[in-house]
Amino acid sequence: MPELPEVETVKRGLEQVMAGRTIAKVTQNRPDLRFPFPDGFRRRLAGKKILGLNRRAKYVLVGLEGDLTLLMHLGMSGRFEIIGRDRSSSPGKFHHPAGSGQSAGKAVQSHVHVIFHLTGGTDIQYADPRRFGYMDLIEAQDLETHARLADLGPEPLGNHMNGRLLTDIFKGKQRSLKAVLLDQKLIAGIGNIYACEALHRARLSPTRRAASLSTGRKKGLERVDTLAGAIRDVLSEAIAAGGSSLRDYVQTDGALGYFQHAFRVYDREGQPCARDKCGGTVKRIVQNNRSTFFCSSCQK
DNA sequence: CCGCGGGCCTGAGAGC
DNA sequence: TGCTCTCAGGCCCGCG
Numbered sequence: 398m399p400e401l402p403e404v405e406t407v408k409r410g411l412e413q414v415m416a417g418r419t420i421a422k423v424t425q426n427r428p429d430l431r432f433p434f435p436d437g438f439r440r441r442l443a444g445k446k447i448l449g450l451n452r453r454a455k456y457v458l459v460g461l462e463g464d465l466t467l468l469m470h471l472g473m474s475g476r477f478e479i480i481g482r483d484r485s486s487s488p489g490k491f492h493h494p495a496g497s498g499q500s501a502g503k504a505v506q507s508h509v510h511v512i513f514h515l516t517g518g519t520d521i522q523y524a525d526p527r528r529f530g531y532m533d534l535i536e537a538q539d540l541e542t543h544a545r546l547a548d549l550g551p552e553p554l555g556n557h558m559n560g561r562l563l564t565d566i567f568k569g570k571q572r573s574l575k576a577v578l579l580d581q582k583l584i585a586g587i588g589n590i591y592a593c594e595a596l597h598r599a600r601l602s603p604t605r606r607a608a609s610l611s612t613g614r615k616k617g618l619e620r621v622d623t624l625a626g627a628i629r630d631v632l633s634e635a636i637a638a639g640g641s642s643l644r645d646y647v648q649t650d651g652a653l654g655y656f657q658h659a660f661r662v663y664d665r666e667g668q669p670c671a672r673d674k675c676g677g678t679v680k681r682i683v684q685n686n687r688s689t690f691f692c693s694s695c696q697k
Numbered sequence: 698c699c700g701c702g703g704g705c706c707t708g709a710g711a712g713c
Numbered sequence: 714t715g716c717t718c719t720c721a722g723g724c725c726c727g728c729g
Contacts (some may be wrong), residue, residue, distance in 0.1 A: 400722050527706045
């Protein structure tokens with residue numbers, strides 16, 4: 398499901414049609430996703446003008462008039478699709494096999510839980526088969542203390558993400574590098590795919606203790622700098638590719654992302670390492686109950 | 698502090 | 714064809 402690049406791509410797609418428009422009405426087909434919708438969800442959104450969209454970690458934030466923010470998380474299988482005259486396809490991108498211009502796929506269409514009807518006739522559909530997604534409404538004064546947002550770590554694409562910041566984050570951490578990269582309280586937005594990919598690019602073993610990188614010596618700083626750069630690169634490249642489409646994820650116009658074709662280790666167990674002259678084979682192990690893919694020949 | 702296991706859900710794919 | 718099992722871009726909790 399969606400990690401930072403997919404959420405960023407979705408946010409940009411929604412922004413194009415939602416910013417400046419007004420929510421005429423909301424259709425809500427069930428009382429909950431992962432958690433119950435907040436009280437008065439439909440009523441509080443109806444008639445509100447959309448001021449702008451933002452992303453924080455894997456959350457999409459929709460700023461509304463009246464100091465209200467709509468917070469949305471896609472869970473594992475959530476997808477937004479723009480239905481109506483504003484739907485546009487980006488040239489050169491692959492389209493969902495089941496989506497010949499309009500349909501989001503039969504299996505997904507039966508799981509449309511929320512529709513935001515915008516004035517002017519455009520609908521924003523939210524479908525989520527597994528219902529691990531989440532929506533909430535937050536008053537402006539509660540934004541910084543909201544339980545979902547308050548404890549999030551820094552943005553990996555923010556200006557401050559560098560070797561210094563990673564060194565601070567890793568300091569004293571006896572957990573594995575992979576576990577630390579996945580911890581949203583330490584760094585926000587990285588998920589299973591991009592943690593694996595970033596570590597491979599930085600030639601670091603996912604099982605290595607995080608604190609073992611953050612030595613004060615020159616060599617240590619070089620390593621964390623390399624990792625910070627790898628994180629930044631892989632996320633940026635994935636956003637440019639419209640995200641990674643494995644099972645559920647599509648962009649808001651139904652197009653598939655195509656960064657999955659650029660994976661070097663994720664879901665490549667048994668295949669040769671993509672690094673030049675490495676000669677290793679990609680392995681799959683389990684860490685914290687999640688699959689980790691890496692090359693033990695070049696990742697140390 | 699840390700990893701593990703289980704849970705929340707549905708669907709796809711593999712193997713029999 | 715259909716059953717059973719495993720696994721999946723997330724995240725939370727409790728246990729030891």
